[in-house]
Amino acid sequence: MNHKELIGAVAARLDMPEDYVSRLLEVAVDTMSAQLCEGNQVGVQGFGTLEVRRKEERISVNPATQVRTLVPPKLVVNFKQSNVLKDKLKGLPHE
Amino acid sequence: MNHKELIGAVAARLDMPEDYVSRLLEVAVDTMSAQLCEGNQVGVQGFGTLEVRRKEERISVNPATQVRTLVPPKLVVNFKQSNVLKDKLKGLPHE
Numbered sequence: 001m002n003h004k005e006l007i008g009a010v011a012a013r014l015d016m017p018e019d020y021v022s023r024l025l026e027v028a029v030d031t032m033s034a035q036l037c038e039g040n041q042v043g044v045q046g047f048g049t050l051e052v053r054r055k056e057e058r059i060s061v062n063p064a065t066q067v068r069t070l071v072p073p074k075l076v077v078n079f080k081q082s083n084v085l086k087d088k089l090k091g092l093p094h095e
Numbered sequence: 096m097n098h099k100e101l102i103g104a105v106a107a108r109l110d111m112p113e114d115y116v117s118r119l120l121e122v123a124v125d126t127m128s129a130q131l132c133e134g135n136q137v138g139v140q141g142f143g144t145l146e147v148r149r150k151e152e153r154i155s156v157n158p159a160t161q162v163r164t165l166v167p168p169k170l171v172v173n174f175k176q177s178n179v180l181k182d183k184l185k186g187l188p189h190e
Binding site: 001038044076 | 096097098101104105108109111116118119120121122123124125126127128130131132133134135136137138139140141142143145147170171172173174176180183184185186187
């Protein structure tokens with residue numbers, strides 16, 4: 001499901017114009033991004049928590065050439081599912 | 096920032112009642128959860144992609160007792176940040 005389909009589905013369920021849903025989601029995403037960029041975690045009820053984690057630098061070896069490269073440290077956003085979402089996933093088959 | 100603060104911030108920025116924002120976010124989260132539970136990935140523009148990944152079973156060793164336990168396979172929701180969010184994070188100091 002892409003962004004447009006998500007907006008369409010939410011708008012249909014709430015019987016609201018898509019523009020409206022789109023604007024609200026945009027502001028929500030922007031607010032969450034700003035919090036993450038300040039180093040704060042963001043919790044969304046019934047869904048999960050987002051936070052920025054630092055990945056340490058590491059040495060990567062190209063298996064074909066054996067050339068070793070230093071991968072610099074980087075910041076990634078980590079999502080931790082809430083227990084509610086975890087329970088919902090239990091219904092999903094382990095492919 | 097917790098769920099209540101997120102709703103407050105979005106409502107203030109859009110000058111909308113909090114009930115309204117809360118309901119819309121609830122439906123968005125519910126829609127995304129349902130998609131994830133069906134095994135689909137969900138993309139949110141300017142933010143990232145959520146998808147369910149299977150973590151393989153593994154053997155965990157308790158370092159104190161050396162007791163080995165089989166941790167069963169499980170499904171976790173993985174978040175992959177979009178390039179837009181990745182660029183924003185570059186401004187954050189690597190603590």
